[in-house]
Amino acid sequence: MGAGLGRARRRGAAGRGGAGGRPGQPPDAADLALAGAVLAALRPVADRAMAHFFALMFLRHPELRAVFPAAMDGPREQLLRVLRECVRHGDDPAALRDRLGPLARRCRKYGVLSGHYASAADCLVEALARYGSGWDERAEAAWRRLLAPVARLLVEAAEEDARATPPWWQAEVVAHRQAAEGVAVLTLRPDQPYPFRAGQYAEVETPWWPRVWRPYSFGSAPRADGLLTLHVKAVPAGWVSNALVHRARAGDVLRLGAAEGGMTVDHASGQDLLCLGGGTGIGPIGALVEEVAEHGAAGRRVEVFYGARREAGLYRLAELRELAARHRWLTVRPVLSEQGPAGCPPAGELPEAVARQAPWHGFAAYLSGPAPMVRAGAAVLRRCGLPPGAIRHDLAEQQV
Ligand SMILES: Cc1cc2nc3c(=O)[nH]c(=O)nc-3n(C[C@H](O)[C@H](O)[C@H](O)COP(=O)(O)OP(=O)(O)OC[C@H]3O[C@@H](n4cnc5c(N)ncnc54)[C@H](O)[C@@H]3O)c2cc1C
Structure with a gap:
């Protein structure tokens, strides 16, 4: 048994006066510590445990196999991320709902129905029991207390979504x-x-x-x-x-599938916008600029840094420059990471180019592009003093 699992189990025993706990109750801090320790100890065999979960689900609900992809590595990784999020936010129903809502919407595309969620909780407990080292009654009780509200929130989110939108x-x-x-x-x-x-x-x-x-x-x-x-x-x-x-x-x-993601502009705030778009990341950045133009900038500045390796990759530059010529609130700066011919903008990475133009206090930042660029850009902006809440990108959305 891992040291973390042993510690978590002792905390559980101290908090509840022994094994068993209260079935039907929401998970408490001791349950979440124990559930987290089970997941941490599972790490070396996590992929096999998730594969076992899906094997059990397809055995009990053969109709689901036909709607999941042939290669199941994506769903297995996604399930593991979801479980980590559930443990992290298991004592906060509002945070849990925020994270599970998009998942329930995505599952509707696969034909997952409300009745499947309770069955999924049973299959998950069986998979954890088979692969979790030191699994016992207390670990099972903690996981069941965690999974009961998770299944309920998924059903509620899926049913609410079904009232408003088709699955695809x-x-x-x-x-x-x-x-x-x-x-x-x-x-x-x-x-x-x-x-x-x-x-x-x-x-x-x-x-x-x-x-x-x-x-x-x-x-x-x-x-x-x-x-x-x-x-x-x-x-x-x-x-x-x-x-x-x-x-x-x-x-x-x-x-x-239904639209997802919170990288949207608050038109009521009037906050200045700093936008970093690398490669095809200029797609959503251009969309944000179009939306501001449509609503009216209302005194805000919009600064766009558009990065590509070579000049030919800046395929949206002419369109954005045309918009900038019509709207004084918009500035567009191309950044090439490989030196182009004479007269081209200077070579450099997008995040460094943004740092050179600091300060950015009071700006709301939007980042889109390759994951390493987004991570580096977010780190640079934090070093420039932007609070984490002012930095938006779509990588975080895929954590669940
Ligand atoms: C929120 C979000 C928004 C996005 N928006 C855009 C966008 O607007 N435009 C855009 O172009 N992309 C976007 N992406 C990326 C996009 O979703 C895809 O990830 C990308 O297009 C690659 O998908 P694919 O099916 O072509 O590649 P995949 O088949 O997923 O393969 C990707 C790479 O991984 C390798 N690979 C695959 N499976 C394995 C394996 N089992 N073992 C080892 N290597 C493997 C492949 O060789 C390949 O190089 C976005 C991603 C996110 C998360």
């Missing part, structure tokens, strides 16, 4: 443009009204990789004609991105 939308590709090397801009027409905000993203499924969903950000603000755009970069050996960039054509039909 069909969206026809009406235009497909190669914007730069390996980058395509797709224009889509959803089959029914599709609610979203600039800065959000949706999971997308292509006809060539059934049941494989990947998140893509919207590259434009909501438009009167209902069309929306995605900016996609083909990654080496990537399934969905290569299909969208090299295979999709006008007339093809994709599926879209």
Whole structure:
């Protein structure tokens, strides 16, 4: 038994006067410590434990196997992240609801029904019992007290979502443009009204990789004609991105999940905006700029840093410069990480270019692009004195 698990179990025994606890009660601090210790001790075999969970679920609900992807590494990793979040926020129903809501919405796309959640809790306990070292009655009681409200919140979120939206939308590709090397801009027409905000993203499924969903950000603000755009970069050996960039054509039909993500602008605040867009990350940043132009800047400044390796990668620069010429509140600064020909903007990484223009006190920051750029950018902004709450990006959304 690991030292952490032993310590957590002793705390549980001291707090509850022995094994057993109170079934039907919400988890307390001792339960969460014990559940967390079980997860920590599970680390070396976590993937096998999650695989066992899905094997049990598919055995009991064979209809679910057909709607999950052939390669299950993504769902296994996602489940583990969800469990960690549940342990971290298990004593805070509001925080738990915030994190589980998007998951319940995503699961609707897979055809998961309310009744599956209680069964999932049983399968999870069985998987943990099989792979968790030092698993005993107290560990099981702690996990059951944790999973009962989790299952209830998932059911509530899924039912609330079902009252308002379909599990997915069909969206026809009406235009497909190669914007730069390996980058395509797709224009889509959803089959029914599709609610979203600039800065959000949706999971997308292509006809060539059934049941494989990947998140893509919207590259434009909501438009009167209902069309929306995605900016996609083909990654080496990537399934969905290569299909969208090299295979999709006008007339093809994709599926879209509901819009997700909190990287949206508060138009009431009037706070100045600092936007970092690297590569196709300029998609949601451009969408945010369009939305501000639509609502009116109301005295706020918007500073956009647009990064690419080479000049040819700055495929949205002309469009943004045209907007900046029309709107005095907007400044656009291109940043190339590899030196271009004479007369081109200076070489450098996007976060360093932003740091050179500090101070940024009072700005709300929005970051989108490759994960290392977003992490480095967020770190630089914290060093520049921006509070964590003023820095928004979509990496955090995928923690659950
Ligand atoms: C919130 C959010 C928004 C996003 N928005 C955009 C956007 O607007 N535009 C955009 O282009 N991208 C965006 N992405 C990234 C996008 O979701 C995909 O991750 C990306 O397109 C790659 O998907 P894929 O299916 O092509 O690649 P995958 O098939 O997932 O493969 C990705 C890479 O991992 C490797 N790989 C896959 N499986 C394994 C394995 N089992 N072992 C080892 N290596 C493996 C592959 O070789 C490949 O290089 C966003 C991501 C997030 C989280």
